[in-house]
Amino acid sequence: MAVPKKRTSKSKSKSRKSHWLNKAVGASQKALSLAKSVVSLKSNNFIYYKSNNNDVN
Template sequence: MAVPKKRTSKSKSRSRKSLWMNKAIFATQKSLSLAKSLISGKSTNFIYAKSLQNYK
């Protein structure tokens, strides 16, 4: 016999939502930092070709 699931408490759902949001915030901060380092030319952990002549 099917039994309905219990309702998730507000604190549990809010904590899960905050974890999800914190992951997103961390990812945006990391990508923004990488973009800033690429623009300034001080990037050490991202390998890319500086000119298109390497691809020809």
């Protein structure tokens, strides 16, 4: 089983964690933006169908 030879420095591990968290923040902002555009009916790049109560079986 492979074992790391040396301990990872605190700055490197903090940098990796920061990068991972920033990716998550970006994804959440993109999802929120898409949700707002869908709710406001101004979306051009997202396909969805309005459901009517008559269509439900």
